[in-house]
Amino acid sequence: MAYLLDPLFLGACVVLCDVFAWRLIPPAHMRHRQLARLAIFVLLTIVLVHGGMAPLNAAPFPGQPIRHFIAQALGIIWWLLGARVLSIMLGTLFLPRAWQGERLFQDVFGALIFVAAAVAAVAYVLELPVTGLLATSGALAIIVGLAVQSTLGDVFSGLVLNATQPYHPGDLVSIDGIDGRVLEINWRATHLLSAQGNLVVIPNSTTARARITNFSRPSELHGVSVTIEVTPEARPQRVLDALDRAIKGCRVALHKPEPSVVVKRMSANAVEYEMTCYVASMADKPAAANQLFDLAHRHLASAGIDLRPLAVPYNNIGRTDRRVRLLSMVNIFQALDEVELSQLAGRMSRHEYAAGQPVVASTDVTDYLLLVDTGVLSVTGLQNGENKEIVRLGPGDAFGESGVLAGIPMQVAIGTVTNAALYRLDKDDLTPVLRARPEVGSEMCRLLSQHKESSDALSQIHVIPDVKPMGLLQWLQAKMRALHEVGPKDQHREITS
Structure with a gap:
């Protein structure tokens, strides 16, 4: 041993x-x-x-x-x-x-x-x-x-990059015009994963001389900018006011720093405007940009500003009535023809609200339809026991389709974010159309049952126990007949009992 x-x-x-x-x-x-x-x-x-x-x-x-x-x-x-x-x-x-x-x-x-x-x-x-x-x-x-002087150049460039640390593994960057997520920084090169899922290898010597944009810093703030070109015939202040209302309608945009709208360039052919807002996550940037373009289009149209080249003359012949155009954008009214839309448009009333003014309380029975003509509105409701903003409404948006058609309350509150103008269509204004053409009411119920937003709200409604089991479409049709007294009276009493 x-x-x-x-x-x-x-x-x-x-x-x-x-x-x-x-x-x-x-x-x-x-x-x-x-x-x-x-x-x-x-x-x-x-x-x-x-x-x-x-x-x-x-x-x-x-x-x-x-x-x-x-x-x-x-x-x-x-x-x-x-x-x-x-x-x-x-x-x-x-x-x-x-x-x-x-x-x-x-x-x-x-x-x-x-x-x-x-x-x-x-x-x-x-x-x-x-x-x-x-x-x-x-x-x-x-x-x-x-x-191996080129390789040594990459090594020493890698040392400089590691010392200055313009990015870290996991950051979203743009190097020499190439966008991607940093996977690794080694002796020779920086490895990026592009948006297409490809591996891009950039030598460190090239990276050290290139312009680098790090989208991940600061991590809590990311800017989104979109550019809109508008005809120079429109007064810039009118355009700025419309775009300011549009940018306030973007739900994913942060309140601080405040969004901004500026005139970037003016020429004989167009005036260029830039809308800038900030989001909390890189994943929100595409959604924010898409919302800004959509809201800009709607608010400019609401302000009567056409997006057309200067070479195209203004044509007012055959332009659709503003109220008819708003009605035609509502999902359930796609079953109506132009004459019926014009009849309903003539019955609508216009209401104007100041910023911060309540429009609908959560306790109101919304048996009417609201169509946003101008401005931005906020819809709030209870989610997981907390009162939160559900969606923001802008020009062309409608609220209360299920209420005006079937008398179903939505149990949410609506208030204005900016000065706003709304058109209101009451239940009694829709009843004559449904009585004259009952098949139109059935088609409206079908469109409403397929509408995702209305279906989400309807999922909170409980069918009363003495009504035999039926599908959502049949239930909506029965509620519509009872509310507007369309069809046999015995059927009305059966549904409302």
Whole structure:
């Protein structure tokens, strides 16, 4: 059992412990792995020094080749293990925290220490002259440097990028006109994942000279800008007012910083306006841009501003009545012809509201239809026990289709965000049309049952117990007949009982 106390055996056991510890401790517990390696290095140092195999001296046992070789191997392992421990400790203590997570800095820093440790192991453990080795290495380094100067340029550019940190892995960036998410920054290049799912590799030397836009910083604020060209015949102030109302209707836009609308350029052919707002997430930018274009189109049309080239003359012949156009945009009225739409339009009343004024309370029975002519309105209701904004309404939007057709309350509140003008169509105004053409009412119910927003609201309505099970369409038709007294009277009494 004397071999158990042999320093060579003990040293080999300590090295195996280091291997097993590094394998068994999960990478997620990096601090534990580093402490284990430091403890093993200290233990290996004690074993070698007490066994007469100090790494600063030549390996012992010159007359015993096998023991001499093992002693040399343990001495070299001590130097390399010490280099690893030293690189970890110096990196943790002296490198900036932001650099510690960068692979490139860790690799370069560790490589320098390992080269120094290898030279020391050759000089002390193997007792070989290093002067000639260093001279040869210097000449070799010059030759290799000339041969791979472009690669070295990428490496040093990578060091600059890691030092200045214009982006991190996971950031959305634009480098030299190429957009993508940063996957990795290594010795040679930056790896991006493009929007098409392709891997784009950009050399670090190219990145260092390119214009870099980081869309992920600051992480809590992202700007969205869209450009609208309007005929110069429209007075800029009217256009600015319409676009200001449009940008206030964008639900995903943040209130702070405040959105803005400015005139960018004016020429004989068009006036260019820029709408800018801010969103909290990169994922909201496409939705915000789409909403801004849609709202700009609707609010400009509401203000009587046409989006047409200057070369196209203004044509007022055959233009549809404003009220008829609003009605035709409502889902349930697609079943009516132009004559019937004109009859309904003549019965609508116009109402104007100031900003911040309530329009509909949550307790109101909304057996009427509201159509937004101008302005922005906010619809709020209870969601998960909290009163939250559900949607914002703008020109062309309608509210209360299910109420005016079937008398179904929506249980939400509506208030104005800006000055607004609305048209109102009461239930009694729709009744003559439904009585004259009952098939139109059935078609309206079918369109309403297919309308997603109305279906979501209807899902909160419970059918009364004494009504036999029926589909949503049949239930709507029955409610419509009862409300407008269309069809046999016995059927009205059955539904309303």
